[in-house]
Amino acid sequence: MSDESIDRGRRRFLTGATSVIGGIGALYAAAPFIGSWFPSAKAQALGAPVKVDLNKLSPGAQLTIEWRGQPIWIIRRTESTVDGLKKLDSQLRDPQSTQAQQPAYITKEYRSIKPEYLILVGLCTHLGCVPMYRPEAGSVEAGWQGGFFCPCHGSKFDLAGRVFKGVPAPTNLLVPPHRYASDTVVVIGEDEKA
Numbered sequence: 497m498s499d500e501s502i503d504r505g506r507r508r509f510l511t512g513a514t515s516v517i518g519g520i521g522a523l524y525a526a527a528p529f530i531g532s533w534f535p536s537a538k539a540q541a542l543g544a545p546v547k548v549d550l551n552k553l554s555p556g557a558q559l560t561i562e563w564r565g566q567p568i569w570i571i572r573r574t575e576s577t578v579d580g581l582k583k584l585d586s587q588l589r590d591p592q593s594t595q596a597q598q599p600a601y602i603t604k605e606y607r608s609i610k611p612e613y614l615i616l617v618g619l620c621t622h623l624g625c626v627p628m629y630r631p632e633a634g635s636v637e638a639g640w641q642g643g644f645f646c647p648c649h650g651s652k653f654d655l656a657g658r659v660f661k662g663v664p665a666p667t668n669l670l671v672p673p674h675r676y677a678s679d680t681v682v683v684i685g686e687d688e689k690a
Contacts, residue, residue: 545685547677550613558629560618563684567618567626568672570682577631577655578611580641588658590668597621598671601688607656607671615682616657617670620646627653627669644669 546563548570553559556577559570582605585591593604601609608614620627627644630636636645636652644653652660657669675688 543685545683548682548684550680550682556631558631561684563672568684569614569616569618569629571614571616571629571631571655573612573614573655577642578606581606581654581656584641584654584658587660588654589661589666591658593658593668595667597668599673599687602671605656607658607668609674609676609688613682614656615671615674615684617672619670620648620651620665621659621667621669622646622649622651622663622665625649627651631655 543564546561546568548559548561550559550570550572553570553572555572555574557572561568561570593602593607598604598607603609603611606614607616618626625646625648627646630640630645631642633642634640635642641654643655644657646652646665649664651663651665653665653669654660657671659665659668672684673687674682674684675686677683
């Protein structure tokens with residue numbers, strides 16, 4: 497064997513080994529870049545639907561969960577609360593919910609799929625403050641029938657999340673997309689037809 501054939505063999509081996517190691521290095525260098533194109537697990541979890549069991553929610557009670565970084569209120573309304581909603585129509589800015597603050601499958605009268613359960617985004621439509629749940633009659637002012645009161649700027653909403661006239665909030669509270677997986681389990685973040 498000549499020195500020239502040994503050198504050629506070594507060159508081929510070194511060229512091949514260098515190419516393989518360089519290719520592996522390029523893949524390792526590209527992996528974080530390609531991975532940055534996909535949302536993180538935290539970002540995926542923030543947008544993911546949330547299942548809530550309503551079994552332990554007693555009439556008149558409120559449950560707050562988080563979905564997409566926003567507070568979501570689930571209120572179990574009493575029968576008398578549901579019956580009293582129509583009495584407030586003359587005091588409300590948009591009693592029939594004509595502006596699009598809820599999905600199309602939500603009944604405008606109760607602003608819910610099931611009259612017993614109200615599901616709202618818990619942020620005031622004025623400046624994004626978090627209103628307080630005040631279900632007790634007279635707890636905010638004389639004639640108050642219960643609802644949500646934003647102490648920051650004085651906005652008031654009834655127990656269907658509809659805004660009263662003469663307050664800073666321009667629109668009703670938002671209703672997030674949701675559906676019922678069963679009689680007692682609601683899925684926040686998925687439309688009814690999903």
